[in-house]
Every structure is written in structure tokens, then in C-alpha cells.
Amino acid sequence: MTRTILSSATKEVVIGFDQPFCVIGERINPTGRKKLAAEMKAGDYSTVEADAIAQVAAGAAMLDVNAGIPLADEPRILAETIELVQGLVNVPLSIDSSIIEALEAGLAVYKGRPLVNSVTGEDESLERVLPLIKKYDCAVVAISNDETGISEDPDVRFEVARKIVERAQDHGISRNDVVVDPLVMPIGAMATAGRQVFALLKRLREELKVNSTCGLSNISFGIPNRHVLNAHFLSMAAASGLTSAIMNPLHAQEIDGAMAANVLNGVDGDCASWIVKYREPVDPEAGARPRGRENRRRRRAV
Amino acid sequence: MTRTILSSATKEVVIGFDQPFCVIGERINPTGRKKLAAEMKAGDYSTVEADAIAQVAAGAAMLDVNAGIPLADEPRILAETIELVQGLVNVPLSIDSSIIEALEAGLAVYKGRPLVNSVTGEDESLERVLPLIKKYDCAVVAISNDETGISEDPDVRFEVARKIVERAQDHGISRNDVVVDPLVMPIGAMATAGRQVFALLKRLREELKVNSTCGLSNISFGIPNRHVLNAHFLSMAAASGLTSAIMNPLHAQEIDGAMAANVLNGVDGDCASWIVKYREPVDPEAGARPRGRENRRRRRAV
Numbered sequence: 215m216t217r218t219i220l221s222s223a224t225k226e227v228v229i230g231f232d233q234p235f236c237v238i239g240e241r242i243n244p245t246g247r248k249k250l251a252a253e254m255k256a257g258d259y260s261t262v263e264a265d266a267i268a269q270v271a272a273g274a275a276m277l278d279v280n281a282g283i284p285l286a287d288e289p290r291i292l293a294e295t296i297e298l299v300q301g302l303v304n305v306p307l308s309i310d311s312s313i314i315e316a317l318e319a320g321l322a323v324y325k326g327r328p329l330v331n332s333v334t335g336e337d338e339s340l341e342r343v344l345p346l347i348k349k350y351d352c353a354v355v356a357i358s359n360d361e362t363g364i365s366e367d368p369d370v371r372f373e374v375a376r377k378i379v380e381r382a383q384d385h386g387i388s389r390n391d392v393v394v395d396p397l398v399m400p401i402g403a404m405a406t407a408g409r410q411v412f413a414l415l416k417r418l419r420e421e422l423k424v425n426s427t428c429g430l431s432n433i434s435f436g437i438p439n440r441h442v443l444n445a446h447f448l449s450m451a452a453a454s455g456l457t458s459a460i461m462n463p464l465h466a467q468e469i470d471g472a473m474a475a476n477v478l479n480g481v482d483g484d485c486a487s488w489i490v491k492y493r494e495p496v497d498p499e500a501g502a503r504p505r506g507r508e509n510r511r512r513r514r515a516v
Numbered sequence: 517m518t519r520t521i522l523s524s525a526t527k528e529v530v531i532g533f534d535q536p537f538c539v540i541g542e543r544i545n546p547t548g549r550k551k552l553a554a555e556m557k558a559g560d561y562s563t564v565e566a567d568a569i570a571q572v573a574a575g576a577a578m579l580d581v582n583a584g585i586p587l588a589d590e591p592r593i594l595a596e597t598i599e600l601v602q603g604l605v606n607v608p609l610s611i612d613s614s615i616i617e618a619l620e621a622g623l624a625v626y627k628g629r630p631l632v633n634s635v636t637g638e639d640e641s642l643e644r645v646l647p648l649i650k651k652y653d654c655a656v657v658a659i660s661n662d663e664t665g666i667s668e669d670p671d672v673r674f675e676v677a678r679k680i681v682e683r684a685q686d687h688g689i690s691r692n693d694v695v696v697d698p699l700v701m702p703i704g705a706m707a708t709a710g711r712q713v714f715a716l717l718k719r720l721r722e723e724l725k726v727n728s729t730c731g732l733s734n735i736s737f738g739i740p741n742r743h744v745l746n747a748h749f750l751s752m753a754a755a756s757g758l759t760s761a762i763m764n765p766l767h768a769q770e771i772d773g774a775m776a777a778n779v780l781n782g783v784d785g786d787c788a789s790w791i792v793k794y795r796e797p798v799d800p801e802a803g804a805r806p807r808g809r810e811n812r813r814r815r816r817a818v
Contacts, residue, residue, distance in 0.1 A: 401779055401780060405785070405786070405787075406782050407782075409781060437779075438790075439794035442776060443779060443780070446772075446777060446780060450780055452752075453752040453756060470744050474745050474749075475748060477703055477710070479710060480707040480710060480711050484707070485707075488739065488741070488745070489740060493740045
């Protein structure tokens, strides 16, 4: 059974086909967030702190941490951010950078067993990132593109994933520690984007026997009512084999989708997490009259 | 390519793997609705009329019509209900009864090509219902239980479905006209209920090459926040091959699930239905400022 084991100093998270879907919070990332980028560059981590706490409270099992700021000292800022976040919350982290020196700086200060985001199928990336994964005995996100770019042919993307898994094994890294991102295209640009990913996820699970992740919201780029579409993409992909996603846990619909997928995939034992979250509170003063959450739900239903 | 073609006097609906998910409205059914049962028995069809119009307005592509009222003249009431509903809305109907005389009375007055709900794998049911399907050249829901009851083993349920398809062929009925209900168990009673149905749906599609349907809300029996769970069950099942469901289209979450599944399965061409329903209205007085729906969505998000 495939198991990717990540940890912080005090907490372990397992990604696997028999495990609850692993929600990886995406918010600590200055890409496209000018204010956050300026703050982090100036050494102000107040938004990072708030995002860390809010995402874990909303249901993130892990947090992705990215410090990609143009013309900034990314290795130093990434390491500082990781130390800060690990001091605030106990979930394992995904160390996210395209710069090898930043990954190394982050790994040097990290407490526990992180996920490194990411390696691609490009030879240069493989030869620079995989030795780090081996050295620090951690896990890595494998993005299924290579020197030729992102193929629209899912069979090509599968072969790139296979190549990364095999190259990792050459470096002494188990397939348990390679989490493949099949690459999600916007459904508005390519009507087959959903079915392609569902088919790829099934092959990744059945043939390559690896865990998987994706940037969830890519699917709905340019489309209205994105959260509902993201949520159903999550549950449909989970039915096809997706075991984690990098996503915004502050959006309730997407968390609903992950929790429903757990119930329906039979990995929320006795539906316990679902029932605890959604059951009607009982008012001890007034008997079993439902209140609060039920009313909120009624308002949300049209 | 498997295609189940249903029609009213003026409208055709196709159920198929390359078609939008077929939402069959379940509301016109006195089972568990005492007031409706009393009304229908007394010849008062005002609730039936309201339910027919509301369900089609909410997105039902077909309506199920059931007149199962204890100690009532079900054949007469079912026929009257069908005539009334066909006079009000133009969607094809599913004629729903466990009594052969009621099915025959409904078929005799129906205009177009209906779905008959249902036949089981029991020999008596097969030998009484299938000749009617052949006589009226229509389609039938095949429920995968037999004399031994409902098996918890999905392989047994698949073999019952295969038996019904083969017996239908013996009667000159094409597999295109057999819509299999794999039988959905409550997930609260059986944690594997979801995965069982997903696996069965895949076999029904790939091996038996038949369309499928189910009573959607069975999955969430006894569980809180049912609409969200139903909605994700719908989209996950649609990813596995489900092509229709008997469900309540007045619940917005379930319709969202069906529409999202269409987008993500690539059967909502250019995402047109999704975009028309969810795009931000443009106020000609005020430029492109979003209003209305967007505000409603913001309130629904927690």
C-alpha cells in the first residue's frame, strides 16, 4: 500500500489511498499577492501568521510555503517563513520553490519530514532536486512536464511521471515518496481537461502506484462560480485516485467536497468527521430543536 | 454508443455517456407524502401540477410519475396523473409502479416514448414487464435485485443486471433501452456503499455498455447535511459512469453537482450551460459591476 509519510516536529500526516484526502493550504504564497510579497520582503510576517492559523483552523492537514518574490533573498525569506510557521502550527509543510538554493535553505531549518514542491521531468531539475530529497530523506511533488513543455497528451504526461519515479528510485528514493502532479488544465480552454486528469489519476494509482496532488483551482480558471466547480472537481478526482491537493481551505465548498469525498470513498470511518462537523447541535434548554448550523444551511440553499 | 431515447409528444431526451446527465424529477410520488396521497386519491391534482412545473423549471430533463397509494385505484390515478402532467410540461416521463396493471394503464395513455420504472431480476417481474416494454417500444429501469433480495456483493448485483439485459434481448429489447439501477445503499450503514457503486457503474458502462440510474438520496439516509453529500455522490458517480438519477431537482446543490459533472466530464459544450447559469449579470446602467448572483454566492460561502 502506497503511503507518503510527512511530519512536523510533533505531528505525522499520511497520504494514501486508504487515508482521508490531504488538504494542503496554498495561501502562504506571494505569487499574485503584491501586498503579501511586499510584507515578506520587508520582514513583516503578520499576514503569513494569520494565513497559517486560519488555514489549519479551516481544515488544512498541511501547508504549502512559498517565498518567490522578485529581486528578494528567497532562500533567507523561505527559511524564516518556515521557522515562523513551524512555531505557530503543528502541521507538516510543503517547501515550495523553483530555486534549488531556496529549497536547500528551507530543508536546512525544517523540523520533521517535509514535502518538497517540486521536481519536474527535466533532466536538470531531476539531477538537482532528487539528491536533496535523498539527503534529507523527505518526499517530493513530481510535476509531469519535461523539456518539451506540458503535453496535451495524457499518455505523454504519464510517461514523464514514470520517468521521474524511475529516476527517483535510481537515487534511492521510494515511489512512496513521489507525489505526482498530473497537471490540471483549465476546463474552459479544453473540454477534455477533466476526463484526461481522471484517466491519468487512475493510471497513476493502478499502474504507477503513487500518490498524487494538483493545484485545484487551475481547473476553473476563467469560469464563473469557481468554488462549486473546484469542489466537484476535487471529489470526482478523488473518486479517480487523487489523494491530495494544493488548495484554499478557507473556501467552504472545497472543504465540503474533500469531506464528502472521504465519506463516499469510505475513508471517513463511521462518517465520524462528517457527522461531527455537520450534525445538528442540541440545545440542552430546549430539547432537540435544531438551530445554528441548520439555519445557516437553509440560508445557503436557494 | 449506448443511447436511450425517450420522448414526450414534442420533445426528445437522450441518455448516454456523451450526453448531459439526465435529471429525473422524483417529486410526483405519494410515498411518504400523506397530504399528496390524500389529494391524488380524491382527484385533486393541484400539488402534482405545482410539482411538475417547479421541477422542470429547476432543471429536470424528465419527471418520474408514481401513484402508489394504499387502497386506491392506482391504474386509474396513474393514467390520470400522466395525462395531466403531459398536458402541462413537455419533458418525457418515467412511469413508476410496482403494479403491472398500473404500468399498462399508464403506457396506454402516454404520448411519446416513456421510461418504465421498473423491472427487477425476479423471473415473475421479467416475464410480466418485458413484454410490455416490447409491446410499447419503450425503455425500462432494471433494478439489480432478484428472488434472493439485494446482494451486498456488487459482483452478484452486476450478474443480476447482466441477466436482465440478456432476458430483455430475448424479448427483442435492445440494451440501449435497459437503464440499470445498481442499487445505492446508505453510506451511514455501509462505509463501502460509495466505492461499490462507483466500481459497479464502471463495469455497467465498460462491460455491459448500458445506461444507469439510481435513487440519489438513498446514499445519505440518516446523515446530516444530506444535500451536499448527495451532490458529491452524483458528481463522483457521474465520473464513474452514472448517466441519470431520480432525484429532487428543487435542491440547488444537487443541480449544481449535475451541472459541474457535465462541465468536468466534457459534455457541457464550451461550458455553455454552466456559464449561462452562473455568469455575472452586467448592469447596462453601471458598466460591468457584478451584482445579484455574486452577492448571493458570497453569502452562501462561509
